[in-house]
Amino acid sequence: MEIFICILLFIFGSIIGSFLGCMGYRIPNKIKTTYPNSYCENCKKELKWYMNIPILSYILLKGKCAYCHKKINSIYFLTELLSAILFVINYLVFGFTLNFYISTILTCVLIVTIVSDFLYYYISDRVIIISTILLIILQSVFLKIYAFKYILSAALMFGFMCIIKLIGNMVFKKESLGDGDIKLMAVISLAIGMYNSFFALFIASITGLLFSLFYIRKNKDGIIPFGPFLIIGALSILYINNFINMMQLFNEIL
Ligand SMILES: [Zn+2]
Numbered sequence: 001m002e003i004f005i006c007i008l009l010f011i012f013g014s015i016i017g018s019f020l021g022c023m024g025y026r027i028p029n030k031i032k033t034t035y036p037n038s039y040c041e042n043c044k045k046e047l048k049w050y051m052n053i054p055i056l057s058y059i060l061l062k063g064k065c066a067y068c069h070k071k072i073n074s075i076y077f078l079t080e081l082l083s084a085i086l087f088v089i090n091y092l093v094f095g096f097t098l099n100f101y102i103s104t105i106l107t108c109v110l111i112v113t114i115v116s117d118f119l120y121y122y123i124s125d126r127v128i129i130i131s132t133i134l135l136i137i138l139q140s141v142f143l144k145i146y147a148f149k150y151i152l153s154a155a156l157m158f159g160f161m162c163i164i165k166l167i168g169n170m171v172f173k174k175e176s177l178g179d180g181d182i183k184l185m186a187v188i189s190l191a192i193g194m195y196n197s198f199f200a201l202f203i204a205s206i207t208g209l210l211f212s213l214f215y216i217r218k219n220k221d222g223i224i225p226f227g228p229f230l231i232i233g234a235l236s237i238l239y240i241n242n243f244i245n246m247m248q249l250f251n252e253i254l
Pocket residue numbers: 040041042043044045065066067068069070
């Protein structure tokens with residue numbers, strides 16, 4: 001049964017990942033999210049259904065367009081794979097609990113943001129708004145009145161990040177923090193609480209820094225796309241907290 005759920009989640013995650021990767025491309029380029037159907041970015045020919053199967057098509061087509069043979073950016077394949085794997089990991093770590101749904105929403109935000117922030121230095125307001133609404137509904141259903149704590153966390157984090165940005169701008173005499181990153185931190189605070197968000201910020205800073213050392217991709221202002229790292233930080237904290245809780249449970253039993 002368990003393996004059956006994992007396979008289903010892997011397939012479902014890859015389909016969602018494919019859709020979200022496409023959104024990550026379409027939203028910054030101001031292309032409608034529902035129309036046209038998927039097409040090659042180079043020759044603009046519409047893709048047949050079998051050229052559009054998540055993960056598989058990229059492997060079968062050897063990463064090239066079936067019509068013009070231009071290389072397809074591997075970021076789409078990687079995000080489909082990452083989405084599928086994270087859907088399964090979220091289930092294996094949390095089961096179908098509140099944290100599964102929270103980590104899966106964060107996974108979805110991560111997939112869109114990887115494409116839009118890495119390729120276009122853009123974090124979509126639409127993604128921020130949809131994830132905020134979903135998280136508030138989720139927390140309200142599971143936590144009832146205590147959901148208020150997370151909403152307050154998000155508001156406080158938003159204020160805190162704005163102050164950090166103002167100070168940063170004064171010190172560095174240039175834009176120190178993107179507005180998208182500030183909004184994303186509020187979403188993360190809504191998902192995992194303020195206290196955990198600071199740890200997420202810490203992990204994001206370290207992974208972001210390491211990444212920029214190995215793979216320098218900065219825009220003309222020297223800005224590193226930071227959004228994906230913030231969400232990776234948030235997911236890591238959820239996994240780490242779960243691990244610590246399990247260890248404590250083991251200690252109590254033994
Ligand atoms: Zn093509």
